[in-house]
Amino acid sequence: MNENTALEQVGSGADRLDTFFTRRGFVKVSGAFVASMVALGLLPDEAAAVPTSSEGKVDYYAAPSHVLKINRARCTGCQRCEMSCTLTNDGVSQPAAARIHVHDGYQYGKELGSGDGIFYSMEWNIRQCHMCKAAMCQTACPHGAILTDDKGVRYVDQEKCVGCGSCVAACPYHMPVVNTVTGKSSKCIACGRCAEQCPNGALELIEWENVNHSSGPTKQENPLPLVSEQQDFIAGGKIAE
Amino acid sequence: MADTATFGSYGWAGQIARVNLTDGTISVESDEAMQDDYIGGMGFANKIMYDEVAPGTAWDAPENKAVLAVGPLTGSGVPLGGRSTWATLSTFTTDYQVVDCHCGGQLGAMLKYSGHDGLIIEGASDKPVYILIDDDKISIEDASSVWGKGTRETNEALCKKHGLDACVAAIGPAGENLLPYACVINSRSHSAGAGLGAVLGSKKCKAVVVRGTKAVNVADPQMVSALSDYMIAQVLGSNNNHVVPSTQQSWAEYYDKGSRWTAKKGLYWAAAEGGAIETGEPKPFEPNTMGYRCMKSTKDLGPEAEKYTVKMAGCHGCPVRCYAQVKHPTVLEKTGYQSMGNTCVPNFPFSSYMQSIMKVPGTTTEEGTLTEQSVVYNLLIQATVDDLGLWCNYAQLYRDLAHTYVEGILERECPNYADYDFDAIMNGDGTPFIKILSDIAANDTENKPIAWLGHGPMVWCEKWDDMKWFDTTASCLINYRGWPVHHAIECFGQVGGVYNMMFNRDDMIHSAVNFQGCGLPIDLKKEMAAEMWGGEDAIDPDKNYTPMNEHKAEFCWWSIVTDVLHDCLTVCNWVWPMAMAPAKERSYRGDLDLEAQFYTAVTGKEVTIDDLYKAAERVMTLQRANTVRGMTDAEGNMGCNDFRNVHDVITEWPFTKDPDIEPFTAGTDKMEKDDFQTALTMVYKRFGWDEELGCPTKQCLEDLGLDDVASDLEELGLLPDGGTSYDERTRKYDGILSQYCGDNPALSA
Numbered sequence: 001m002n003e004n005t006a007l008e009q010v011g012s013g014a015d016r017l018d019t020f021f022t023r024r025g026f027v028k029v030s031g032a033f034v035a036s037m038v039a040l041g042l043l044p045d046e047a048a049a050v051p052t053s054s055e056g057k058v059d060y061y062a063a064p065s066h067v068l069k070i071n072r073a074r075c076t077g078c079q080r081c082e083m084s085c086t087l088t089n090d091g092v093s094q095p096a097a098a099r100i101h102v103h104d105g106y107q108y109g110k111e112l113g114s115g116d117g118i119f120y121s122m123e124w125n126i127r128q129c130h131m132c133k134a135a136m137c138q139t140a141c142p143h144g145a146i147l148t149d150d151k152g153v154r155y156v157d158q159e160k161c162v163g164c165g166s167c168v169a170a171c172p173y174h175m176p177v178v179n180t181v182t183g184k185s186s187k188c189i190a191c192g193r194c195a196e197q198c199p200n201g202a203l204e205l206i207e208w209e210n211v212n213h214s215s216g217p218t219k220q221e222n223p224l225p226l227v228s229e230q231q232d233f234i235a236g237g238k239i240a241e
Numbered sequence: 242m243a244d245t246a247t248f249g250s251y252g253w254a255g256q257i258a259r260v261n262l263t264d265g266t267i268s269v270e271s272d273e274a275m276q277d278d279y280i281g282g283m284g285f286a287n288k289i290m291y292d293e294v295a296p297g298t299a300w301d302a303p304e305n306k307a308v309l310a311v312g313p314l315t316g317s318g319v320p321l322g323g324r325s326t327w328a329t330l331s332t333f334t335t336d337y338q339v340v341d342c343h344c345g346g347q348l349g350a351m352l353k354y355s356g357h358d359g360l361i362i363e364g365a366s367d368k369p370v371y372i373l374i375d376d377d378k379i380s381i382e383d384a385s386s387v388w389g390k391g392t393r394e395t396n397e398a399l400c401k402k403h404g405l406d407a408c409v410a411a412i413g414p415a416g417e418n419l420l421p422y423a424c425v426i427n428s429r430s431h432s433a434g435a436g437l438g439a440v441l442g443s444k445k446c447k448a449v450v451v452r453g454t455k456a457v458n459v460a461d462p463q464m465v466s467a468l469s470d471y472m473i474a475q476v477l478g479s480n481n482n483h484v485v486p487s488t489q490q491s492w493a494e495y496y497d498k499g500s501r502w503t504a505k506k507g508l509y510w511a512a513a514e515g516g517a518i519e520t521g522e523p524k525p526f527e528p529n530t531m532g533y534r535c536m537k538s539t540k541d542l543g544p545e546a547e548k549y550t551v552k553m554a555g556c557h558g559c560p561v562r563c564y565a566q567v568k569h570p571t572v573l574e575k576t577g578y579q580s581m582g583n584t585c586v587p588n589f590p591f592s593s594y595m596q597s598i599m600k601v602p603g604t605t606t607e608e609g610t611l612t613e614q615s616v617v618y619n620l621l622i623q624a625t626v627d628d629l630g631l632w633c634n635y636a637q638l639y640r641d642l643a644h645t646y647v648e649g650i651l652e653r654e655c656p657n658y659a660d661y662d663f664d665a666i667m668n669g670d671g672t673p674f675i676k677i678l679s680d681i682a683a684n685d686t687e688n689k690p691i692a693w694l695g696h697g698p699m700v701w702c703e704k705w706d707d708m709k710w711f712d713t714t715a716s717c718l719i720n721y722r723g724w725p726v727h728h729a730i731e732c733f734g735q736v737g738g739v740y741n742m743m744f745n746r747d748d749m750i751h752s753a754v755n756f757q758g759c760g761l762p763i764d765l766k767k768e769m770a771a772e773m774w775g776g777e778d779a780i781d782p783d784k785n786y787t788p789m790n791e792h793k794a795e796f797c798w799w800s801i802v803t804d805v806l807h808d809c810l811t812v813c814n815w816v817w818p819m820a821m822a823p824a825k826e827r828s829y830r831g832d833l834d835l836e837a838q839f840y841t842a843v844t845g846k847e848v849t850i851d852d853l854y855k856a857a858e859r860v861m862t863l864q865r866a867n868t869v870r871g872m873t874d875a876e877g878n879m880g881c882n883d884f885r886n887v888h889d890v891i892t893e894w895p896f897t898k899d900p901d902i903e904p905f906t907a908g909t910d911k912m913e914k915d916d917f918q919t920a921l922t923m924v925y926k927r928f929g930w931d932e933e934l935g936c937p938t939k940q941c942l943e944d945l946g947l948d949d950v951a952s953d954l955e956e957l958g959l960l961p962d963g964g965t966s967y968d969e970r971t972r973k974y975d976g977i978l979s980q981y982c983g984d985n986p987a988l989s990a
Contacts, residue, residue: 073514076532076562077554079350083318084469087462091243093318094456096354096406104406106347107428112401118429119393122551122566122580123514180376180454182247197469199532199560216515224579228397234576234628234675 064131065151066190067208068100072216074202075126077106077118081194081203088193089186090179097179099188100203101127115223125218126202129175129188130211137187140170146187152208155189158182248458252313252844253281254358257289258379260372262444263303263364267379272358277846278946280809280853281312283341284860285359286328290339291863291950293363296871297879300330300337300436301419301443303365309352309449310359312810316350316558317457318465319839320472321813323557325349325433331745332421332436333634333697335722338745338868341808342424344410345556346431349811351408354453362446371411371448373403376455384447388417391628392426393578399450407452413630415695416442418684422695424632425449430564430583430623431556434632435746460845467986468838473560474526475824475984476832478502478759479534480563480584481751482816484823485760487540492524494825497760501563502823503536510536511548512568518552525823531560538565541588542619543611555584561816571617575672576624583623586636590626591618591671594636598643598715603669618671625675629682634697635747637725640717641694641701641710642677650705655690699723712893719747721890728754730895731910734786735920736797738912742889742921743801743861745868750804751814753796757783759821761829766821769830773820774799775972785907788916794923795972799854806836806857830981833974838987849975855967859945862928866937866950869959882959884935889921929964938964 079102082095095103105124109116116123135154138146145160146167156167156176163183167176176187192205249255253276256269272285279288286308298304307329314322327342334340352360355374362372369384387395395411408427416423416438423438441447459465478484479502486493487500504520511517523530537553538546542565549569553562565582573579582588592615596604604615626633633639645651652658660680662673681695693701698718702708711718719726719741727747729737732754740750756766757780767777770792779792807814819831837850865884872888874881881887895912896904904913926932929941939960942951944967954960982988 073510073516073552074518076552078532078559078562079557080318080320080560083316083558084466086456087318087459087466090456091462092248092456092458093316093462093465094354094454095350096454097456103347107396107400108405112397112405117405118554118566118580119397120579121514122554122568122582181456193466196528197473197560198529199473199562201529226397227577228394228401230577234391234578234625234679 063133064153064190064208066153066192066205067131067211068128068188068190068195069204069206069209069211069214070126070128071202072123072126074200075102075124076200076202077102077124078199079103079106080197080199081126084193084197088191089189094179094181097177097181097186099129099175099177099186100194101175110218113223113226114218115220119227120224121220127173127175128203130173131188131190131208136170136172137167137176140166142166145185149189151190153190154187156185156187158184161185243456243458243462245458248456249356251458251460252317252840254353254356254455254457256357257285257310257359257361258357258374259361259363260379260381261364262362262366262370262381262446265381267381269357276313278856279860280806280856281315281358282310282326282811283328283805283808284312284856285310286326286341287339287860287864287867289359289361290328291867294330294339296867298330300332300440303363303444305330305440305443307362307437307440307444308359309348309362311349311353312358313844314810314812314839315457316353317459317843318462318469318558319812319843320469320477321556321559321561321816322811323347323350323559324808324811324813325352326808326811327425327433327437329435329437329440332439333699333723334745335699336872338871339864340435340744340746342433342435342437343749343808344425344427344431344433345559345813346428347408347557348410348427348431348451350557351451351453353457354455355451356453356455360449362441362444362449365443366445369445369447371399371450372446373450375403375452387447389414392630393429393628395448396429399448403450404452407450409448409450411448411630412438412441412446413628413682414679415439415629415631415682415684417447418682419443420631420682420684420692420695421697421700422632422634422638423682424630426627426630429580430587430627432587432627432632434634436632438630438632459843461842464842464987464990465839468835468842470528471984471986472819472832472835473528473531475827476819476822476835477531477560477816478821478823480537480561480816481758482755482819482821483759484821484829486522490522492522495760495762499758500760501537501540501758502534502760503540504533508536508539509547510550510552512551514551528560532562535561535563537563537584537588538567538582541565541584542567542616543592545611545613545616549616554582556813559813563815567620569616569620572620572624575621575675578624578628581620581624583627586633586639587623587626589619590622590633590636590639591615594639595643598640598647599667601667601669614669614671618674621671622674622678625678629678631678631682631695635725635727637698637718638681638694640715640725641698644710644715645694645705650707651691654705657689661691697723712897714894714898716894718892719895721892722888730912731783732757733780733793733796734910734912735789735917736793736800738891738895738917739797739920739924740801742891744864748804749814750800751816752800752803752818752820755816756780756820761821765829769821770796772830772977773833773974784910786905786910788905788913789920789923791923793920794927797920797924798927801861802854802857805861806853809857809860810836810840812836827981830978832982832985833978834976834982834985834987838985842987851971851973851975854974855945858928859947862930862937862941862945863947863950865930866942866947866954869936869954870957880957880959882931882934882936882954882961885918885921885933889935891917926965927970929967929970931961931964934961936961938962940964940966
């Protein structure tokens, strides 16, 4: 478990920033430092202009307190996490707008040809917010609509969000979702409701650690050829003839 | 609570899509007027079938419709709310009357999230098409590239085109070839049967593809969450709501080897990615182990299946996870398909239905344990039928296949009999099943007469002069109109026997069989029966029955209306209703108010369980009224209300089996003829139907607000007066178990 140190608050999470800060040995952050980062073009203008904590402190790269850890081998695809997420956070059941995603990979995994999903390996990815310390979703938002709460967790200010999708594009995991009904983005706030409702304990809300490489493979090493691109054995196939 | 201006009305999407494949018109219409009286799902679908499909319509005529519908709880977050119901005309039972075809998987939830409570498919296309619903955009698309393909390839090709998150409900070759036993498959292995695939085939409709990104709006989301937590923690059991484990476990007071709560220490998902995962001893009040309770691969396929088990899965929104997920190298080699697994008949077609007739050596050990050979036989058949979109009439296809082989009927009737290589099957190689089942799906009865088996026993028994099969115990055929037992006389005697007569196909009622198999001791179950149905004598121990009584009639009525209710809401009757619970802390009592509490939390409409039971009674009665219009009498005239002598006619074997034992003695589930007629009378009375004929009466229809139906039947001269009034015949269920439900959040709200 990583401690919530100043170094980490300065900003790891996104690998290149992590390396940068470690190499230069920065251990503190200040408003002036953020401003200089902006001047260097490493951060967007809003980083300097907007105090992003609700407390008004300059803690743009705060380490979130919690993160979801997942084990896809235990996931049985019920998608109660998606429904529970939106019931808790939006007051509706709307899996497509959930802050955790199972459904889109359930049938074929990450992509067609991954060898995953119920039609192949019967494994699929649970896609969850990695709670990056340098949150690209936040830095990319042109409206400063992704703020940081007291626990270091980024959340979407529904008033400010215009649903442009910059956060979705910027996130290395494309985790935020622009709700097709409201036109607003949503992202995980580590409330843990999904994990409470997981019947297989495939999700766990833990104190923050780097989960970037802990979620298991995202595809099969040797995926089977697609049935739609080869001889279809059963229906009209060679044995039946 | 989210605002209705943005997210729409609570529970229901509020509209149904209508697609006419003859003229290509597409429209949507409000379903608000149906919501209170018909709920959704089976209720909507049956109301539309009654209103729009004239009696006497042929199942393969463009005038027949296929109506898919879901209910207010579908996709709302309510546990086990992932089901959906279709209604259409039967393709394989006498007079081709209205039937319901249920399925789980992803279809129901996706339809709801697209913003629709239903889809009416009408007319017929002259070229292959599929229907695409992508939120509000509905279109008819060219299906020529997937026509002739299996359901797996179709699913993949259409997901490639429309998104990997789209749900594809497709017919296979069986449906295209208009085989009466064709089904519609979604999500690899979730089947809507009863010939629906042939109906879609007759419309040249290869598939329904649904993508949904919208919301189910919920009036009280906190209550939905709180009720879900309560239900999952202490009320819900395992598959079929079995509430005790199958082996002795330290935490459990009871165990029962028949239970589907099959997790235990030392039993693993052995082929899980990254190493075996133990099912262990999941207990009540452990919501995060719920999904391990039902280890379905070894339960169905035998102990050899453990090493092939990757995990379990199941329908959208259900924490029970009753679907095995297995991969087997031999099956992959033979079929090209890696993933297998089911929870119902396709998981055990050979071992449960064929082996007892065929007696293939090597399929079981001397002690009767299923072997590796049995695993392969079952999975080969499963892979084949699901890809062909071939339904089995609740296993009848398998019994009929085994029987016609053993009796030499296939050899006599099929010129190409040698193609089927039954010798290989008898010698340990199950590969010929692929050829056999593919030929059935091809429906080329002239050149490959084996396909007659896929037209149902109503057809093939007559054609091949084997009507005595209906009266043979091994046939399991329970009604002369062409369907087999679905938890019949072996399930509480008269209770199961009578409800097997009610529909125009096998009943698919699980309310009673869940209670039968839940694993609690009979004395405790009798106490519970007294609370729920008015007397301990509502139930008998297995194979030790007593004559019919009023409480059995109540239990039978309740079994029917709860099943219909769940198919309207739409939630899973394979586990609901919550008549019992695994928690000793609540004396193992269930919670019969949960459907109503969830309904209120989701829709914002205050109801009691009695209101919902009444709506379900309305739907059941409407279907019986529809059958009155279309059923033919002994002279062949359409329009007949004599259910007792024409429709609800149980086959002979329940009365003649076990010839050396008398009915109502220990050791037999044999029925007695006069007693069975009494049972019919008492259940008819409980529904307010004519006690002699078993059809809806004027009083009954008016009590249920079906005055227009009463007028229709009166005009046809098929509406008797009389019938016991609703208030006189109705027992109250509201709060009946509330003394055990102290933790129910709706009671303290």
